[in-house]
Amino acid sequence: MRPVIHTENLTKFYGKQRGVLDLDILVESGEVFGFLGPNGAGKTTTIRVLLDFIRPTRGRAVIFGLDAQEQSTEIRRRIGYLPGELELYEKLSGAELLRYFANLRGGVDWSYVEELAERFDCDLAKHIRSLSRGNKQKIGLIQAFMNKPELLILDEPTSGLDPLMQHEFAHLIGEVKSEGRAVFVSSHIMPEVEHICDHVGIIREGQLVAIEDIETLKGRAIRRLEIHFSSSVPPEPFANLPGVQDVLVADGILRCTVKGSLDAVIKAAAQFEVVNIISQEPSLEEIFLAYYGGGDHAA
Ligand SMILES: Nc1ncnc2c1ncn2[C@@H]1O[C@H](COP(=O)(O)OP(=O)(O)O)[C@@H](O)[C@H]1O
Ligand SMILES: [Mg+2]
Structure with a gap:
């Protein structure tokens, strides 16, 4: 080169x-x-x-x-x-x-x-x-x-x-x-x-x-994850999982962001009946904001 x-x-x-x-x-x-x-x-x-x-x-x-x-x-x-x-x-x-x-x-x-x-x-x-x-x-x-x-x-x-x-x-x-x-x-x-x-x-x-x-x-992917269950689930099993943040559990839906592997959250979810999983790839913009901080200077 x-x-x-x-x-x-x-x-x-x-x-x-x-x-x-x-x-x-x-x-x-x-x-x-x-x-x-x-x-x-x-x-x-x-x-x-x-x-x-x-x-x-x-x-x-x-x-x-x-x-x-x-x-x-x-x-x-x-x-x-x-x-x-x-x-x-x-x-x-x-x-x-x-x-x-x-x-x-x-x-x-x-x-x-x-x-x-x-x-x-x-x-x-x-x-x-x-x-x-x-x-x-x-x-x-x-x-x-x-x-x-x-x-x-x-x-x-x-x-x-x-x-x-x-x-x-x-x-x-x-x-x-x-x-x-x-x-x-x-x-x-x-x-x-x-x-x-x-x-x-x-x-x-x-x-x-x-x-x-x-x-x-892209290897540093932070995914936004949504798991839909057949009935309501307690928040506790999802509270302290490694790499899992912004956890919100309501109406049988878990919403969170996951840094790196999805394994821990998937295993925690598996004890309930899962209806659907929606995983959203982050844009590079989100990755940059997460790693370098954004302030009001979003790139
Ligand atoms: N001809 C100029 N005279 C004075 N300041 C300028 C001039 N051109 C650009 N600047 C200033 O330089 C900075 C960078 O501008 P610019 O290179 O046009 O940014 P961008 O292309 O990323 O929007 C800005 O603060 C802008 O106000
Ligand atoms: Mg310009």
Whole structure:
């Protein structure tokens, strides 16, 4: 594996206003890195520094082994970028705009553009100004993906996409990954991106509070469990089981959260007649909140 993005102590202040603080990020080829945090956390700031739209106050970023400041022209040629606040030339049609971007990049395989438009159910003949926010977002995505770049940097790409399109987007990310290309994707909505990421970095108030690989996180599963009995049951057998919390017994239903193995609670339940068991996988968001604490900064 070769690092595609590497930052060291990357810090940006806007005057006295904190942008981001001492970020150490490593993204390797063939990896999808989710950069997650609430609004104002510093995601867009980080991305703008990576693309050299703004300069860091201290620290540095290296992309493809090149210095993000000194060699930004070369780097940008090899990146597909979707900005967070997308602004498109309203007077052009989708096709015209994409042709314009394609020319800037020295030409792209137009049949791939058409394939992407088809997959995103996007009518390229329409003028940009007549498109809904979601459809503009699709044009932005096609623009980012169309030259099959080595690295995609996507700032909140799923915002405004309906579930079907989010599914198609996830599919596309899978293809990028299988071709050994890398993706850096920001989001403030963890469930929208958790299934596409290999690693996630959580940013809060400008600082990375955790970087974890998805499998480790899922291994820490905290499940919400509901067991329905044929008649009412006493709470005592469920009160002090290992890893079992938030126990509530009422109307013949046990509700609790379980960290790790379900064995103890299942064995305790087995002495009564069980009608149904509902086990809910937690979202990564819940796992993060449980392990890192949330305050009001839910990622
Ligand atoms: N141009 C700017 N001037 C001053 N402060 C800014 C500017 N851009 C962003 N900030 C501040 O930097 C912090 C991070 O913002 P941003 O990177 O846009 O967060 P995110 O993309 O995670 O929502 C916020 O406190 C924001 O107010
Ligand atoms: Mg942003």
